[in-house]
Amino acid sequence: MIKRPRRLRSSELVRDLVRETRIEMDNLIYPLFIVEGENIKKEIGSLPDVYHLSVDKLEEEVNELKELGIKYVMLFGVPDEKDEYGKEAYAEDGIVQKATREIKRLTNDIYVITDICMCQYTSHGHCGILRPNGYVDNDKTLEYLSRIALSHVEAGADMVAPSDMMDGRIGHMRKTLDAAGYENTPIMAYSAKYASSFYGPFRDAAHSAPSFGDRRSYQMDPANTDEAVREVELDIEEGADIVMVKPALSYLDVIRRIKDNFNMPIAAYNVSGEYSMLKLAVKNGLLDEKAIMESIVSIKRAGADIIITYFAKDISRMLRK
Numbered sequence: 481m482i483k484r485p486r487r488l489r490s491s492e493l494v495r496d497l498v499r500e501t502r503i504e505m506d507n508l509i510y511p512l513f514i515v516e517g518e519n520i521k522k523e524i525g526s527l528p529d530v531y532h533l534s535v536d537k538l539e540e541e542v543n544e545l546k547e548l549g550i551k552y553v554m555l556f557g558v559p560d561e562k563d564e565y566g567k568e569a570y571a572e573d574g575i576v577q578k579a580t581r582e583i584k585r586l587t588n589d590i591y592v593i594t595d596i597c598m599c600q601y602t603s604h605g606h607c608g609i610l611r612p613n614g615y616v617d618n619d620k621t622l623e624y625l626s627r628i629a630l631s632h633v634e635a636g637a638d639m640v641a642p643s644d645m646m647d648g649r650i651g652h653m654r655k656t657l658d659a660a661g662y663e664n665t666p667i668m669a670y671s672a673k674y675a676s677s678f679y680g681p682f683r684d685a686a687h688s689a690p691s692f693g694d695r696r697s698y699q700m701d702p703a704n705t706d707e708a709v710r711e712v713e714l715d716i717e718e719g720a721d722i723v724m725v726k727p728a729l730s731y732l733d734v735i736r737r738i739k740d741n742f743n744m745p746i747a748a749y750n751v752s753g754e755y756s757m758l759k760l761a762v763k764n765g766l767l768d769e770k771a772i773m774e775s776i777v778s779i780k781r782a783g784a785d786i787i788i789t790y791f792a793k794d795i796s797r798m799l800r801k
């Protein structure tokens with residue numbers, strides 16, 4: 481036998497030498513859920529080992545993140561007050577604005593990305609402004625989304641990530657940010673965001689489940705991939721700097737297709753349902769924790785340059801072992 485593939489598997493050293501995919505902390509973004517109030521660090525029931533944090537607890541959190549080598553966070557606000565127009569989302573003293581200012585006050589070593597959406601802030605839980613018939617009014621919503629993005633950037637956000645799936649939001653937001661002098665603030669677009677059941681634990685964590693209906697008139701049908709290519713194309717035309725596929729694990733084919741079709745940084749969101757399933761299986765001894773690394777590697781191998789994951793802390797600890 482001349483060809484023996486096992487030669488390159490025969491020792492740890494040679495396996496390390498030929499490994500094709502590596503997970504590095506530099507490519508991971510860790511989501512944080514910020515709540516109103518003081519002295520709150522409360523584990524989220526649906527997301528084991530993930531916490532609701534009040535702004536005053538961010539110092540402790542930031543220290544832990546630095547210790548673990550986590551440099552990128554994505555902020556989600558869980559406001560006390562909701563209304564039809566999601567006014568808290570763009571309030572100067574809104575929860576994300578306060579948290580952003582606090583992290584920026586504490587350190588220059590953490591890059592703050594904010595999720596731009598309305599569902600946590602609207603009384604009806606939809607990602608935009610409703611028409612009387614319950615349909616999300618696309619063009620009216622754009623004004624609000626841009627206003628939210630601008631208020632986050634004014635508070636110090638380094639990057640914004642719109643997750644609403646309205647048409648034309650990237651272009652609208654780009655124009656708004658540029659007009660205010662923020663032409664160097666990048667936009668990471670949730671471009672191919674599917675109407676997925678894997679967001680269940682997040683909606684519990686962010687109190688953002690729609691009070692009626694579902695999100696299928698704005699988020700994508702899980703059965704489609706041509707549509708993902710069209711969505712990504714539009715977002716790039718409108719000025720997106722990074723494009724995202726969400727969720728990740730059930731959509732690895734979409735990640736690969738986007739990576740092969742566009743020369744852009746691709747992010748993938750390893751969503752709450754993907755996290756909780758695996759986390760609970762590991763906690764209950766059904767799976768070894770190596771399964772976590774294997775699933776994150778699969779997302780990177782599929783073509784994601786950047787991974788947003790609740791596993792960032794676990795991964796940091798595993799990489800150090």
Ligand code: PBG
Binds near residue numbers: 595597599643688753
């Ligand atoms: C807001 C938003 C959602 C997620 C990120 N941003 C929920 C949704 O669209 O219903 C989901 C994240 C996760 O499940 O981890 N629109």
